[in-house]
Amino acid sequence: MHALALAGFTIAYGQLPLVGLAPSLSTLALIIGAGLVATLGLGEGRRVGIVIVPGVIVLQGIAVSLGFEATPELLDFQGAWFVFHMTLAFLGLCGMALAFAAGLLYLVQLRELNTKRLGRLFQFTPPLATLDRLGRVGLVSGFSAFTLSIVLGWAWTVSFRHSLDQTNPKIVWAVLSWLVFVAALGSRAGGGLKERRSALTSVIGFTFIIVSYLALRLVSTDGGFFL
Amino acid sequence: MTSIAVVGVSHRTAPVEIRERFAFSDHEAVEALGGLREKSGMKEAVLLSTCNRTELYVCPGSDPDLVAAGEAVLAEKAGGLVGGASQYLYHEQGIDSVRHLYRVVAGMDSLILGESEIQGQVKSAYELAGRVPTDPPVAGPVLHRLFQTALAVGGQIRSQTPLGRGAASAASVAVGLARKIFGSLEGREVMILGAGNTAELVVEALKRDRIRGLIVANRTRDRAQNLADRLDGKAIHFDEMPFSLAQTDILVASTAAPHVLITRDGFRQAIGGAREKPLLILDLAIPRDVEPELGGEANVFLYNVDDLREIIDGNLIKRQASISDAEAIVQDQAHSFAQWHDARDVVPVITGLRDRWGSMREDELEWLWQRLGHLPAEDRELVESFSKRLLNKLLHEPTIRLKERVANGRGADFVDAVRFLHAVGDVAPGADAGADASAASSADSESGPELADLFDRNDTDE
Numbered sequence: 001m002h003a004l005a006l007a008g009f010t011i012a013y014g015q016l017p018l019v020g021l022a023p024s025l026s027t028l029a030l031i032i033g034a035g036l037v038a039t040l041g042l043g044e045g046r047r048v049g050i051v052i053v054p055g056v057i058v059l060q061g062i063a064v065s066l067g068f069e070a071t072p073e074l075l076d077f078q079g080a081w082f083v084f085h086m087t088l089a090f091l092g093l094c095g096m097a098l099a100f101a102a103g104l105l106y107l108v109q110l111r112e113l114n115t116k117r118l119g120r121l122f123q124f125t126p127p128l129a130t131l132d133r134l135g136r137v138g139l140v141s142g143f144s145a146f147t148l149s150i151v152l153g154w155a156w157t158v159s160f161r162h163s164l165d166q167t168n169p170k171i172v173w174a175v176l177s178w179l180v181f182v183a184a185l186g187s188r189a190g191g192g193l194k195e196r197r198s199a200l201t202s203v204i205g206f207t208f209i210i211v212s213y214l215a216l217r218l219v220s221t222d223g224g225f226f227l
Numbered sequence: 228m229t230s231i232a233v234v235g236v237s238h239r240t241a242p243v244e245i246r247e248r249f250a251f252s253d254h255e256a257v258e259a260l261g262g263l264r265e266k267s268g269m270k271e272a273v274l275l276s277t278c279n280r281t282e283l284y285v286c287p288g289s290d291p292d293l294v295a296a297g298e299a300v301l302a303e304k305a306g307g308l309v310g311g312a313s314q315y316l317y318h319e320q321g322i323d324s325v326r327h328l329y330r331v332v333a334g335m336d337s338l339i340l341g342e343s344e345i346q347g348q349v350k351s352a353y354e355l356a357g358r359v360p361t362d363p364p365v366a367g368p369v370l371h372r373l374f375q376t377a378l379a380v381g382g383q384i385r386s387q388t389p390l391g392r393g394a395a396s397a398a399s400v401a402v403g404l405a406r407k408i409f410g411s412l413e414g415r416e417v418m419i420l421g422a423g424n425t426a427e428l429v430v431e432a433l434k435r436d437r438i439r440g441l442i443v444a445n446r447t448r449d450r451a452q453n454l455a456d457r458l459d460g461k462a463i464h465f466d467e468m469p470f471s472l473a474q475t476d477i478l479v480a481s482t483a484a485p486h487v488l489i490t491r492d493g494f495r496q497a498i499g500g501a502r503e504k505p506l507l508i509l510d511l512a513i514p515r516d517v518e519p520e521l522g523g524e525a526n527v528f529l530y531n532v533d534d535l536r537e538i539i540d541g542n543l544i545k546r547q548a549s550i551s552d553a554e555a556i557v558q559d560q561a562h563s564f565a566q567w568h569d570a571r572d573v574v575p576v577i578t579g580l581r582d583r584w585g586s587m588r589e590d591e592l593e594w595l596w597q598r599l600g601h602l603p604a605e606d607r608e609l610v611e612s613f614s615k616r617l618l619n620k621l622l623h624e625p626t627i628r629l630k631e632r633v634a635n636g637r638g639a640d641f642v643d644a645v646r647f648l649h650a651v652g653d654v655a656p657g658a659d660a661g662a663d664a665s666a667a668s669s670a671d672s673e674s675g676p677e678l679a680d681l682f683d684r685n686d687t688d689e
Contacts, residue, residue, distance in 0.1 A: 044410075118403075118538050128410075133410075
């Protein structure tokens, strides 16, 4: 239904739902939802849906409340480069969202095991090993996609504009987000409690990505701001 | 009233050393059921034999001689017990035996309240009865219906009440914890310290989840070897234990040592720093084998007897609280079974009633034609039709009322009364047997179709 609605938008306005806040948020919600569907084969791992689904609903709710409108044609936002760039960025965020959900549930399950309460929350939450694997897959796939997205954006800008505005909020945000990926993956290195470290970094990192986005959006006066 | 009885022995009536004397292997159970049919002519029988109970369900259970024959089967298996076998046996009859089996299947009568293993054991017991080479089978229509409904009741209680939720034994808690840490237990390494009974049960439960390797460490190598042989593992001496610790995923400690065997410092030395992968330690020993401080180490999850007991008690309290809900389901379903059983009785009675009066109608018509031989054919048809209509109208109301009584669960006395007043069983034994076979072939269905057929016949006759 969601995909059909976005296809309808594309046909009606002759524009992919990758430009403008509402269509972009809706596409992001769709891709994160698809990421959740991909976890269905993971048995109890699919229970990360308890975190993902409300997030998807919030994203879609914001998109609907903003209203879907066509964005005035901008040359920058056309062509295969742009489509790949945005799709990969959304896939990267989807991977981070999955890592966040898995990390959050990992910390909950760890707490249940350490406090030895083993109640309903313990029964519902997937095994630590499953959550750690899901978080790792989310981070690795998300990092790959996000890195590729940044490289594409950088290559396009340098090739066609011959300059890169390093103070542009979307570039600042993209670099910060990429660093979050690096930190989350880096936390898996070494020994000791690397699973717990990774879970914690994923939770903090994803929260940071959201907060930094909102903050940059608030302070930015750039009309053509991303998303 | 249902014609089922159960005679048995369980953890409620006998200690384990007595119960094990009543235990039947599959082969013995098949032989015992075949022998029971041969010697006593028992129509239907199912033998349930688990570590906590041996029960023989028989039908008809209203005949004391047949029930005694069933009891003799159990007594013979137990052999010469001081004071006789009957002191350990209990009996239930009629609807009580139905309620009993429903409670058994739901785990309400189990040593560990709500345990689910019994569901599979009851199913196997019924299937085993199906393998007895008798004709007709000892797993006949009444017991088929009883066991099928019992398994459904067990499932219903487990899904609709918290009776089977949460682990309620050390072994099930251990498996639950291990699964929540490692996900799949396939390929995990387990080490067992000492050779306590509880530890053995825990390891057996873990082995069912296809763990990869098992190491048994003991102060005496011979004892370790014995247990390792039994559990298909590898025996080592205590002194070798630190070398294997780094590879272990689950450690079950259950020695009788008077002091701590694994200290935090010793553990650190054994694994050479921080542990890379999770380790679940179940310290089932009293006094404890593992220093409590070890639980604070990275990736170590330490649970002692008190922790497990607390978890089990918490789950058992929840299970206890759900007994009234489970009991309500048992009562309700036992009532439904009794209705089915009574309805099953009413079918041959109604068939017999109609056959008896139908036969009488034909006799009377024959007598009439001898005296009114001059009547033209169309007048004869009219008289025949009149006699049919009269008979249908006479039998219609009693049939409807009998059906209503049976449906309300109060039909048994009326069925007996009709049988007696109309001498149904005396006149049409063949009809009874036929209806029995019909009911047997549709044991899974409610009594409705058979009754509906009879009423349809009334309508077409008219």
